[in-house]
Amino acid sequence: MKTTMQTGANWTGLKGKDSEAMDSVEMTTSAGSKELGFTAAEQHQYKQEGFVVRQGVFSEREVDGFYEGVEEAVETALQLARQGREYVLDGKRFVDFAEYTFQFEPQSDSDRLRVVEPVHTLSDNLAVLLSEQRLLQPMQSILGCSSVGLWTDKLNCKGPGGSGFGWHQDSPYWVHDSDHVDLLPNVMVGFDSFSVENGCFRAIAGSHKKGCLPGRSDGSQLGGFYTDPSVITLADEVLFEVCKGSVIFFDPHLIHGSGQNNSSHARRAMILTFQPAGFPSLKSGETIACPVKE
């Protein structure tokens, strides 16, 4: 049975089997809150389910700033992509330039960007998220360490008709570049409201507990990066229908993905992945400190 996260301007709102646990969460607001780290109930949920959602963390005005950041980043990314090395995997066009990877929508003539990684260097309006305490203090709760660094960050732009992401874990992508894939938690910041229609984020609750799972062996180039369907318990699927400005913290082993955008509006989001401080980041190899304020 699918569970659905519902929209609303609060930090929780889980409907279905998790509602009891989430009812006991102490509410704090982003503005003026003293303690932004996870509550005990959130820690528990993250351990059990592999994710925690806080809805409406960023205000309309803040989200407007992110939209400007997306426009700026996309414009620069398209310019850089013209100078890069292009390749196609399973019909998907990628371009590498310097430390950047740009992924385009699969139609062969498409110049529509789908993913830009990393993205924080392409707009100051997006770079602010690297020092955002509403992300960093919960990350500190997850990692249990005093200082936090960046592993990677990417912009996911899903325009009208934009394609979905098949079921996958992030850890198998990173296992060759990091010795601590268990310690690479993600946070997705939704710049638009997420709905089933526009291809919301979705995940298999509890799937992170199984560690790195086998990939598909379907003979395709990217198949190995998608989780073998035989190990996916679809009954535990959660659909994250959340309002804009919401954030979803999730484990690097959590099986997740999203559907196609069947709406007439873009669905934009940024995913930032953190790690304990002092380690190089994935794409540039630089060590990027993200100071947590006590």
Ligand SMILES: O=C(O)CCC(=O)C(=O)O
């Ligand atoms: O955009 C989404 O909702 C899913 C993104 C995703 O699965 C990923 O970037 O790893």
